[in-house]
Amino acid sequence: MHDSASLSFDPERPSDFFYTRAMELGISGRRALVTGASSGLGLATARALVAQGVHVVIAARSSDKLATALTTCSPSRGATISSLVADVSDPDQVLQLVEQATEILGGIDILIANAGGPPPGNFASTPFAAYDVALRLNLLSTVAMCQAVVPQMQQQKWGRIVAITSSSVREPIDRLILSNTARAGLTGFLKTLAREVAGDAxxxxxxxxxxxxxxxxxxxxPDPQALASSIPSGHLGDPDDFGHVAAFICAEHAKFVTGVAIPLDAGARHGLQ
Ligand SMILES: NC(=O)c1ccc[n+]([C@@H]2O[C@H](COP(=O)([O-])OP(=O)(O)OC[C@H]3O[C@@H](n4cnc5c(N)ncnc54)[C@H](OP(=O)(O)O)[C@@H]3O)[C@@H](O)[C@H]2O)c1
Structure with a gap:
């Protein structure tokens, strides 16, 4: 249900109108931690959740970026949104982040595990030490977050964990060897975890x-728009669209959707799987 005031259309802010008319997901009042959320796909996901009445804590490393990000969110139905500074590649900071977010929210029902991507490079240009950094950023960060939040989700018998990875899991991308490597490992971890905790809802x-x-x-x-011609839809993905799909995966009625890795690439990849 939406209140009538929220349905008025302001041409200056068309996305607000869309948000207030978004599909009812049945998660109003739930509590979410969204990391890597001061820009891009993480922020868009936080915006979609808070528009669904979900209480949200966003996290990233720069407090300035977080402050700006908060101003772009339009909480709905009494939802709250706040921010915490944390580097998720550091497991100690992850523990602290989850503790603080739990205190602010009173618990965590939804985890959106995200971080920035690793630097580009191929086999010849990438030293061993860079793998260590990338695995901490794009694999172990999510392992640490899951270790910190799963016990409380098991206790409350409800939880949604969504990791943002990359279409490179399906088709490794040239020159992104660190991302290709970390995301594949993370996908194996998530599939294993999904089966283990499915019985806890x-x-x-x-x-x-x-x-x-x-x-x-x-x-x-340097010219991202030039990439649009490589996508069957002919245009780049809109982060807000991504955010709404992420929120949908957290819906009450998405409870039978688990252990899957869903591409959002407008059909760019050729593989059947
Ligand atoms: N956009 C795409 O087309 C695309 C495609 C495939 C995969 N991906 C992957 O999807 C993820 C999100 O991408 P995006 O495009 O939204 O990236 P983005 O616009 O660069 O945003 C990354 C967010 O993560 C935060 N962040 C970076 N490192 C962090 C850390 N160590 N700890 C906590 N927060 C951190 C950044 O803020 P701070 O810098 O302030 O921490 C920022 O809020 C990335 O892993 C990216 O590689 C994106």
């Missing part, structure tokens, strides 16, 4: 973004 899934217009894409490619 916890779902564990990953979303595999194709090319979405974010800071990350602009940092990797």
């Amino acid at each position: 916890i779902t564990v899934n990953s979303l595999q973004p194709g090319l979405h217009l974010t800071d990350r894409l602009s940092s990797l490619y």
